[in-house]
Amino acid sequence: MKASASTSTKSRRPKGRAPGTFAPRTNAPAAVLILFDIDGTLVLTGGAGGRAMSLAFEELFAIPSAFQGIPMAGRTDTWILADAALMHGIPAHDPRLARFPETYLRHLASELDQPSALRKGLMPGVRELLEALAPRTDVYLALLTGNYEAGARLKLEYFDLWRYFSCGAFGDDAPHRNVLVPKALARVAECGGPAFAAADALVIGDTPLDVGCAAIVGARSLAVATGSHSVDQLRTAGADIVMQDLSDTEEVVRLICSWK
Numbered sequence: 001m002k003a004s005a006s007t008s009t010k011s012r013r014p015k016g017r018a019p020g021t022f023a024p025r026t027n028a029p030a031a032v033l034i035l036f037d038i039d040g041t042l043v044l045t046g047g048a049g050g051r052a053m054s055l056a057f058e059e060l061f062a063i064p065s066a067f068q069g070i071p072m073a074g075r076t077d078t079w080i081l082a083d084a085a086l087m088h089g090i091p092a093h094d095p096r097l098a099r100f101p102e103t104y105l106r107h108l109a110s111e112l113d114q115p116s117a118l119r120k121g122l123m124p125g126v127r128e129l130l131e132a133l134a135p136r137t138d139v140y141l142a143l144l145t146g147n148y149e150a151g152a153r154l155k156l157e158y159f160d161l162w163r164y165f166s167c168g169a170f171g172d173d174a175p176h177r178n179v180l181v182p183k184a185l186a187r188v189a190e191c192g193g194p195a196f197a198a199a200d201a202l203v204i205g206d207t208p209l210d211v212g213c214a215a216i217v218g219a220r221s222l223a224v225a226t227g228s229h230s231v232d233q234l235r236t237a238g239a240d241i242v243m244q245d246l247s248d249t250e251e252v253v254r255l256i257c258s259w260k
Contacts, residue, residue: 030137032256033196035144035184035219036165037205038152040073040227042126043159046116049151052107053080059103060096063088073228074209076146076171076180077101101172105150112158122159123226125247130164132249139256140193143168144180144203144213167191177213202259204246208237220259222252 036042039049050072057066070083081100085092133139142165145152149170156162169184181203185196203214206227214221215238223239224246225231234242246252 030140030194030196031200032139032259033184033188033194033201034133034139034141034256035168035181035201035203036141037074037203037207037210038143038145038147038155040206041123041204041210041224042161043122043155044119044227045112045155045158046114046120047118048108048111048114048116048120049147049155051114052104052111053077055107055111056100056104057084059107060099061088061090074146074177074205074207076174076177077104077148077151078171078174079146079176082175101148101150105148105154108151108154112154122161123224124245125249125252126161128249129246129252130161132253133256134164140188140196141165142184142188142193143170144184144205144210145169146171146174146177146180148172166193177209178216180213181217181219202256206234208234211237211239222255 039045050067053067054065058064066084066088067080070080070087072080081097082092085094085097090097130141133141143152145168147155147170149172152168152170153162167187167190169180169187174180174183181198181201185198185201189195198217198219201214201219203210203219203221204224205211205221206224207229211221211223211234220240222241222243223234223237224243225234226245231242231244241255243252
């Protein structure tokens with residue numbers, strides 16, 4: 001059985017911390033770059049992202065349920081939109097496609113506040129793990145997600161998680177997930193972080209595409225069965241470590257630090 005999301009959905013932002021800012025980091029050496037996926041790994045939004053995409057596409061192209069049949073888990077927003085355009089015969093040069101991200105973000109901001117029958121909340125152990133990792137100087141936290149950067153920020157600010165991450169690689173202009181680890185390495189360096197090699201990176205995600213984007217560049221992966229894929233499916237995909245969820249903080253930290 002897959003672990004369920006925690007019953008708490010939206011966490012109150014701590015007083016005294018400005019909203020929407022990345023956690024400040026120094027140039028202190030870190031041995032492991034930890035790259036977190038968002039959807040199905042850190043949080044579930046109760047389907048807000050999928051609904052917002054459908055609403056945005058319908059607003060721009062008058063096509064309802066445009067993403068029906070298009071896989072989303074583990075894929076970049078750019079990739080998903082390209083598939084929808086192809087399916088519905090919309091040429092890649094159509095100027096309305098360039099307006100999709102801002103239209104989607106407007107709907108996403110609204111949909112995040114809507115009640116849902118789907119799972120919504122922090123995934124088990126996520127906040128405890130981030131609290132344990134954030135003060136450490138031997139690891140560096142960043143994001144690796146198919147979300148548009150502004151979409152990632154909306155989702156994580158909703159759950160008060162954005163503040164844990166210094167920077168990341170996002171789905172903007174990313175035709176597929178396999179380009180994201182190199183983008184993350186570059187972004188960390190640009191943010192003033194250490195100069196990591198791919199072999200120093202650990203991707204934490206919930207889909208075979210997370211596992212694959214790590215493997216193709218020589219990074220490692222820790223897969224969790226908190227999304228739509230089982231432990232067996234993630235193990236078959238080749239993940240270095242597979243866990244049911246991230247609820248055992250001590251064990252997850254031990255595994256991460258054992259790779260240093």
